[in-house]
Amino acid sequence: MDPSDRYHYHVIRRALDHIDAAQTPLSLEALAARMDMSPAHFQRVFSRWVGVSPKRYQQYLALGYAKTLLAENFTTLATADAVGLSGSGRLHDLFLTWEAMSPGDFAKGGAGLTIHWGTFMSPFGPVIAMGTGRGLCGMGFTSEMGDDAAYADLARRWPKATYHNTPDRIRPWVDAALSMKGDARLHMIGAPFQLKVWEALLTIPSGHVTTYSEIATAIGSPKAVRAVGTAVGRNPVSWLIPCHRALRKSGALGGYHWGLPVKRALLAWEGAREDAGQAAS
Template sequence: MDQQAYNYDKIAKAIEYIVANAKEQPTLTEVADEVSISQFHFQRLFSEWAGVSPKKFLQYITAGYLKDKIRESTNLSELAESAGLSSQSRVYDHFISIEGVTPQEYKSAGKGLVISYGFHETPFGECFIAATERGICAMAFVDQSTRDFQLIDLARRWHYATIRPDQQSTAAYVRRIFSPATGSLEKLPLLVQGTNFQLKVWEALLNIPQGAVTTYQQIAERIGHPKAVRAVGSAVGDNPVAYIIPCHRVIRKEGVLGEYRWGSLRKKALIGWEAAQQDEEYFAQGKAS
């Protein structure tokens, strides 16, 4: 197993155990024992990944904390603007361009396109990513049981495209996505298949800064369809590009994280990690000022 995959596997199991036993507030030793590594190794592993202790991490995914974050996100435009470009870890949020295929291109199901794909390790487990010369057209978190499904689904969506493995070209995208501070500041292009309504929803998701959360109702209001909450939920669930189009930042109005296409546990990991990064940045900025 790749080191990054091994680390995330241990971290995911720890998060699952911490959440399940939140009332008992397990000690660091108990959590380390649960994931079968030493307390010292676990503490270092979790701190390097999240930047905070497991106990602090748990606070970021509680309903009370998340409800406060929802109240902060009543205006997505202002929220995105206030995030600015002050942080390198968030900078790629502001450098994404999303393009929808034309109706004719949708009918032709990718005819004439060459799609390269690869499987890569990330801080949140293995991902599948596929891209054309015009941009990323698919991304998903996977495990051994879902790898083949992603290829089948890609072939179904882009039936007449030439689909080929190319780890080298897709690795470059993965570096830009998960290590934005070391990557290019050129726009990260996305090429997606979707209805006009879906595109509006996905564009609205791109306005949610890292560390923030919003609700399905707020997204519906943002795109001018306040009564289309159920349709918004469907569009969020149909997001073809995981993580980059941050559908994981949409939660229930009660502060409950809810389900996630790539696993509710991974959603907890994503939300908690992003909140920890934001707090770390604000703390660092406060000390610098």
């Protein structure tokens, strides 16, 4: 992410805080004044980041937007054979090469595994990313829980692994993931049931959502809705494995491990860019 993107993110982060705190939608002029920017400059910066105007984005951030998504952009994960633990998944315009750790290795709690980690800037604030020699195994947003808590949350999933703060070892994969360009590899470490759920999440297109019950049906366990919800919450690689696209049947957001404000922002960002792309085509 180049320096201008970092600057724009900090502007947008402050704007999103004001939007979330407001009882009613804020005008362009009001938002720009709070950012100490002219309306024209703020509109350009905001639209560059998200692809739509501040006014339009506030519509996507509305709490009822999840129900709209469920009604209009619902994705049915029709068959269990769409879920396999090998091959590749596609998210946005990014190719992800997927590799799963064997159940036996998972049971060892990461013993003998070296995990490199570092803190990086994303469109949604700082993220802690972790990876083995085979690919990224963890990515968590820190804006809601803080850096230390996010690191501890990821690290305790593989308690017997050896950790090194060596971000350059995983930077190419992280850069590819955050720019949605290039080749990002995933080395997923989880129980077999979790791996099935996580790969099912990869089949949900950007700008679309599905439900926990649909995921349960897709992996061949239609009665395991609660277990699916738990596995979704245990997804260690946020954004790339899009657990934020899983909603309750009612249209409620459900939980999000890295904070509901982040989940709302992710859905709004993806929906806005999806609609902007359709309008441009």
